[in-house]
Amino acid sequence: MAEAETKSIDNASIKMIEKAAADGANTAFDRAETMKPCPIGAEGTCCKNCGMGPCRVPLPKGKEETPKEKKERRGICGATAETIAARNFIRMIAGGAAAHSDHGRGVAKLFLAVAKGEAPGYEIKDEQKLLQLALDFGVTIGDRSNNEIAIDIGEKALAEFGKQEGEVLFLRRAPLKRQELWRREGIAPRGIDREIVEIMHRTHIGVDQDYRSLLRQGVRASIADGWGGSMIATELQDILFGTPAPVLGRINLGVLKRDEVNLIIHGHEPLLSEMIVVAAQEPQMIELAKSKGANGISIAGMCCTANEILMRHGVPLAGNFLQQELAIVTGAVDVMVVDIQCIMQSLTTVAECYHTKIITTSPKAHIPGAIHIEFDEHNAMESARAIVRTAIENFPNRGSNIDIPKEQTNLVAGFSHETINYLLGGIYRASYRPLNDNIINGRIRGVAGVVGCNNARVKHNENHVTMVKELIKNDVLVLQTGCSAIACAEAGLMTPEAAEYAGEGLASVCEAVGIPPVLHLGSCVDNSRILMAATAMVKDGGLGDDISELPVAGAAPEWMSEKAISIGQYFVGSGVFTVFGATWPTLGSPEVTEFLFKDLENICGGMWAFEPNPIKAAHLMIDHIDKKRKALGIDKARERILYDMAMRRELEAA
Amino acid sequence: MEYKIEKKKAPGRKDVEVLGATFEEGKPEGEELGKWRQKLESREEKLKYLQSGERYWYGKDWYGSEKRKNPA
Numbered sequence: 001m002a003e004a005e006t007k008s009i010d011n012a013s014i015k016m017i018e019k020a021a022a023d024g025a026n027t028a029f030d031r032a033e034t035m036k037p038c039p040i041g042a043e044g045t046c047c048k049n050c051g052m053g054p055c056r057v058p059l060p061k062g063k064e065e066t067p068k069e070k071k072e073r074r075g076i077c078g079a080t081a082e083t084i085a086a087r088n089f090i091r092m093i094a095g096g097a098a099a100h101s102d103h104g105r106g107v108a109k110l111f112l113a114v115a116k117g118e119a120p121g122y123e124i125k126d127e128q129k130l131l132q133l134a135l136d137f138g139v140t141i142g143d144r145s146n147n148e149i150a151i152d153i154g155e156k157a158l159a160e161f162g163k164q165e166g167e168v169l170f171l172r173r174a175p176l177k178r179q180e181l182w183r184r185e186g187i188a189p190r191g192i193d194r195e196i197v198e199i200m201h202r203t204h205i206g207v208d209q210d211y212r213s214l215l216r217q218g219v220r221a222s223i224a225d226g227w228g229g230s231m232i233a234t235e236l237q238d239i240l241f242g243t244p245a246p247v248l249g250r251i252n253l254g255v256l257k258r259d260e261v262n263l264i265i266h267g268h269e270p271l272l273s274e275m276i277v278v279a280a281q282e283p284q285m286i287e288l289a290k291s292k293g294a295n296g297i298s299i300a301g302m303c304c305t306a307n308e309i310l311m312r313h314g315v316p317l318a319g320n321f322l323q324q325e326l327a328i329v330t331g332a333v334d335v336m337v338v339d340i341q342c343i344m345q346s347l348t349t350v351a352e353c354y355h356t357k358i359i360t361t362s363p364k365a366h367i368p369g370a371i372h373i374e375f376d377e378h379n380a381m382e383s384a385r386a387i388v389r390t391a392i393e394n395f396p397n398r399g400s401n402i403d404i405p406k407e408q409t410n411l412v413a414g415f416s417h418e419t420i421n422y423l424l425g426g427i428y429r430a431s432y433r434p435l436n437d438n439i440i441n442g443r444i445r446g447v448a449g450v451v452g453c454n455n456a457r458v459k460h461n462e463n464h465v466t467m468v469k470e471l472i473k474n475d476v477l478v479l480q481t482g483c484s485a486i487a488c489a490e491a492g493l494m495t496p497e498a499a500e501y502a503g504e505g506l507a508s509v510c511e512a513v514g515i516p517p518v519l520h521l522g523s524c525v526d527n528s529r530i531l532m533a534a535t536a537m538v539k540d541g542g543l544g545d546d547i548s549e550l551p552v553a554g555a556a557p558e559w560m561s562e563k564a565i566s567i568g569q570y571f572v573g574s575g576v577f578t579v580f581g582a583t584w585p586t587l588g589s590p591e592v593t594e595f596l597f598k599d600l601e602n603i604c605g606g607m608w609a610f611e612p613n614p615i616k617a618a619h620l621m622i623d624h625i626d627k628k629r630k631a632l633g634i635d636k637a638r639e640r641i642l643y644d645m646a647m648r649r650e651l652e653a654a
Numbered sequence: 655m656e657y658k659i660e661k662k663k664a665p666g667r668k669d670v671e672v673l674g675a676t677f678e679e680g681k682p683e684g685e686e687l688g689k690w691r692q693k694l695e696s697r698e699e700k701l702k703y704l705q706s707g708e709r710y711w712y713g714k715d716w717y718g719s720e721k722r723k724n725p726a
């Protein structure tokens with residue numbers, strides 16, 4: 001096997017890894033090879049929270065620790081390995097929750113500016129979602145204009161971040177039993193920022209030094225992310241840009257065009273990219289592109305910004321996290337414009353080998369060597385035009401070293417919770433009933449949310465695709481977001497034809513409803529849509545009273561970011577059994593790991609697991625789903641033979 | 655919406671009246687493929703849809719599995 005083939009399962013990526021090597025471009029795949037992870041940090045037992053450290057307190061290798069050794073395994077300040085591992089873990093949650101929530105805050109600020117008429121070019125596109133949030137937030141509707149309603153919603157949404165007392169408002173969307181549990185356990189978040197700041201305080205030297213108490217605060221902050229910051233981001237983006245509905249798109253590096261200006265939009269926010277999509281279609285821009293010898297302007301997305309513009313506009317998607325450098329390696333990307341999160345600093349170094357210009361746009365995210373064109377919501381169209389113009393002007397500077405892989409796949413995206421509800425029942429009978437019925441009758445065994453990143457420590461996309469194929473083969477309907485969704489779409493799992501990989505029961509339901517067995521729900525803040533789908537399943541009835549009773553499971557088989565830990569923790573905190581692959585950051589403390597993998601089930605009804613093998617991980621999920629089916633008393637249904645119409649006719653004829 | 659009543663033959667009985675199909679005829683094509691939210695035009699229709707389609711949260715008298723409980 002050629003070396004590049006050991007690094008990715010995706011042919012387009014393999015070709016570009018080889019080309020990068022030939023061109024002398026250093027990528028994450030090379031760096032992962034030359035730099036191994038620090039074994040102590042990887043297990044969570046290195047602390048650098050004060051100037052007396054870093055203190056390293058690893059588990060002894062290859063032998064049982066004596067009680068005396070355990071007592072002595074502490075930092076200078078006396079912090080035990082449990083305290084250190086728990087602090088590190090919840091600081092990851094703080095980082096992830098902060099990232100999602102600050103994204104949400106950015107959207108809320110733009111939303112308010114739009115409502116006040118201070119952000120030309122933007123408008124309220126989805127009145128229905130606006131009304132929905134008015135009902136959620138207790139905002140008067142009456143005969144008021146959309147903008148008047150939106151001002152109240154925007155102010156309430158912004159206030160959620162700095163709220164000091166009470167509860168995050170969207171908690172009320174959760175099943176009643178879940179809400180009661182959060183309150184009873186003292187893990188209902190009060191305000192979004194407050195819980196994140198409290199993590200930073202508790203983890204400072206000499207504050208909270210009981211790992212159980214630290215980890216409970218981690219759960220509380222993560223819930224503030226999933227049911228707070230992320231949900232605000234999703235909902236307000238839907239109002240501004242439209243609630244996603246099924247759309248056909250294309251995916252992988254093959255979407256880049258040799259004869260057109262290629263502009264890649266990378267990062268996580270759709271705020272500016274929505275405008276870039278519009279600017280690139282303006283006749284004067286197309287004219288300018290033609291005057292430079294290009295046949296047009298081609299926009300493609302990368303990572304979650306891509307997911308956002310794909311599901312609302314059908315804009316092609318060039319790839320996921322580990323493909324960002326590889327896109328530049330094609331030699332055909334004229335500009336890569338980035339906003340926030342998961343943007344490799346090395347993009348500018350890779351770009352030096354080619355003609356690509358990297359443009360940063362967020363005041364929060366600068367990169368030396370990049371051009372900075374700041375996104376200003378009051379003048380977004382001008383920023384967008386400047387970016388498109390830069391790409392066009394750079395087109396003639398392309399070198400001769402261009403190689404665009406031909407691989408590209410079709411996918412159907414845009415399965416918001418609202419759309420799933422609609423597709424299952426139609427406009428007059430929108431409902432999760434058909435899904436619940438098919439779970440009860442056993443055609444669908446359960447539902448899995450498979451989400452998260454790429455990780456250069458594991459073969460690119462392999463865990464995602466292997467796990468998802470195993471799940472659908474076993475009749476588990478899969479909901480996806482983020483880079484995991486991109487991986488499976490590249491493997492062709494997001495078209496109705498992918499039903500061929502699904503078990504008979506799941507395939508029959510997919511055919512009847514006309515959906516793929518793997519549904520694309522959007523970007524990583526859109527994991528909040530999975531929470532809504534799970535809540536709808538509970539509320540529709542027949543599958544218990546809480547998310548923790550549903551036959552569902554979650555996974556992030558190639559996770560790497562702090563955001564993934566926050567997402568996983570709010571899945572668990574919402575009652576979902578969640579399996580992570582790749583690596584696990586608390587293995588240096590068996591007590592902390594035990595608390596997360598076992599004890600949390602008694603508190604939240606959900607718990608974590610770690611399993612790097614994607615097939616084994618899928619079976620942990622399936623076993624959990626079967627356990628829940630048994631508890632619901634629907635395990636027998638799967639053993640019954642289900643007669644479809646054709647079989648009935650045959651029977652009658654016999 | 656208006657419900658259509660259809661007459662059908664039922665085994666062992668005379669004609670029976672049943673509620674007709676409520677789905678729209680035809681398949682969406684081209685640009686319109688999948689764009690379902692635009693079908694709801696007025697604010698009243700949208701609010702009504704929230705109460706029916708999204709009844710799990712916005713229905714006045716129907717809480718699904720939580721029907722029997724007091725709202726939190």
Ligand code: SF4
Pocket residue numbers: 047048049050051052053054055074075076077078079084205206
């Ligand atoms: S906080 Fe304690 S364990 Fe951490 S670096 Fe300082 S002394 Fe070491």
